[in-house]
Amino acid sequence: MRNAFARVLTELAKTDERLVLFYADIGNRLFNPLKEFAPERTINAGIAEANMASMAAGSAMMGHKPFIYTITPFTTARNFEQIKIDIAYQNQPVIIVGTGSGLSYANLGPSHHSFEDIALMRALPNMKIVCPADAQELEILMPQLIELNAPCYFRIGKKNEPSVHEGTPNLKFGKAHTMQHGETLAILATGTILPLAQALHAQLAAKGINAELVSFHTVKPLDADYLKSATERFEHIITLEEHNVSGGFGSAVLEHVSEHNASVRVHRFGIPDFFIDQVHSPEDARVKAGLTVEDITGKLASRGLL
Incomplete structure (x- = not known):
C-alpha cells in the first residue's frame, strides 16, 4: 500500500x-x-x-x-x-x-x-x-x-495487502461501501482487516447466515445514513478493526447507535486491552489478539448468534 x-x-x-x-x-x-x-x-x-x-x-x-x-x-x-x-x-x-x-x-x-x-x-x-x-x-x-x-x-498499510474488490468500487468519502448485501446481520470493517471480514462472511455463509459485508473506509465522519439503515434492518452489527477495541471504529459505531436510541446490539472485535509482544508476524499477532475467524465465530456462538 x-x-x-x-x-x-x-x-x-x-x-x-x-x-x-x-x-x-x-x-x-x-x-x-x-x-x-x-x-x-x-x-x-x-x-x-x-x-x-x-x-x-x-x-x-x-x-x-x-x-x-x-x-x-x-x-x-x-x-x-x-x-x-x-x-x-x-x-x-x-x-x-x-x-x-x-x-x-x-x-x-x-x-x-x-x-x-x-x-x-x-x-x-x-x-x-x-x-x-x-x-x-x-x-x-x-x-x-x-x-x-x-x-x-x-x-494505510505497509505492503503486499491483498486486493479486496473484484472490480472497481464506487467509493465516496464519508459513505460506507456495501460489498455484499445481507439480511441477517451486518459485518462492518475498516482498513486492512477487511480480508478477515471477507473470511468471516464466507464462514457465516457456510453456516447459512446471510450477512451484509461493508467496507467502512471513512471512520470520521461515520456514514450516518448507512448506520440508520443498518439499525433498522438488523438486530446485530459486527465491527472489525486492527485497532484497540477502546476508542476506535467499533466504539464510534457503538456511540452512534447508543445516541440514536437504536436497539441493535454491536459486537466489537479488535485488539484487546493489552500490549502484544514476542510475535514474529502480523498473522502470529492476530492469533495472539484473537483476531481470527475461529476466535470470532467462537465468541459469536457464545453470545447466541450462531
Missing part, C-alpha cells in the same frame, strides 16, 4: 503544484520519482516528527496541500500536540499519513504497533479519518481527501 501511496502522490503532484510531501527520514527510495521532478516539494524532515507536523501546518498556511508521512505511531502519538494545535485547531488542510498501521510491524513490538491512533485522531475537532482496505481503495480515495481542504488522518 505504501508503494501505491508514493505512486498516486507522484502522479497527482505532476498536475497540482500545491502538493508537498514531508517525510521523517523513511521511504527515501520510495519517493525518488517525486524528487526527480519536484525536489523542492519533497522534503525530508528527519527523525523530528513534531517539527514535521508544524512545518506542514506552516506550509498549508501558505496555500500548499501538504502530506506528512512516516510509520503510524510516529506520525500520530509522537507529535500529537503539534497535530492538535498547529493542524486541527488551525483547521489546516494537512493529510497525516500513517503507514504500517495496526500490526503491520508486529515483529518490532509495541513501539511500532498502532492500536490507539484512531482514538487519538477521533478526539480532535476538524479531523477526518480514512482507512483504506487495499491499494485500490487508497488510489480512489486519496484525491478526494485533497479536495476536502481539511485536516485528515490517512491510515
Whole structure:
C-alpha cells in the first residue's frame, strides 16, 4: 500500500503544484520519482516528527496541500500536540499519513504497533479519518481527501495487502461501501482487516447466515445514513478493526447507535486491552489478539448468534 501511496502522490503532484510531501527520514527510495521532478516539494524532515507536523501546518498556511508521512505511531502519538494545535485547531488542510498501521510491524513490538491512533485522531475537532482496505481503495480515495481542504488522518498499510474488490468500487468519502448485501446481520470493517471480514462472511455463509459485508473506509465522519439503515434492518452489527477495541471504529459505531436510541446490539472485535509482544508476524499477532475467524465465530456462538 505504501508503494501505491508514493505512486498516486507522484502522479497527482505532476498536475497540482500545491502538493508537498514531508517525510521523517523513511521511504527515501520510495519517493525518488517525486524528487526527480519536484525536489523542492519533497522534503525530508528527519527523525523530528513534531517539527514535521508544524512545518506542514506552516506550509498549508501558505496555500500548499501538504502530506506528512512516516510509520503510524510516529506520525500520530509522537507529535500529537503539534497535530492538535498547529493542524486541527488551525483547521489546516494537512493529510497525516500513517503507514504500517495496526500490526503491520508486529515483529518490532509495541513501539511500532498502532492500536490507539484512531482514538487519538477521533478526539480532535476538524479531523477526518480514512482507512483504506487495499491499494485500490487508497488510489480512489486519496484525491478526494485533497479536495476536502481539511485536516485528515490517512491510515494505510505497509505492503503486499491483498486486493479486496473484484472490480472497481464506487467509493465516496464519508459513505460506507456495501460489498455484499445481507439480511441477517451486518459485518462492518475498516482498513486492512477487511480480508478477515471477507473470511468471516464466507464462514457465516457456510453456516447459512446471510450477512451484509461493508467496507467502512471513512471512520470520521461515520456514514450516518448507512448506520440508520443498518439499525433498522438488523438486530446485530459486527465491527472489525486492527485497532484497540477502546476508542476506535467499533466504539464510534457503538456511540452512534447508543445516541440514536437504536436497539441493535454491536459486537466489537479488535485488539484487546493489552500490549502484544514476542510475535514474529502480523498473522502470529492476530492469533495472539484473537483476531481470527475461529476466535470470532467462537465468541459469536457464545453470545447466541450462531
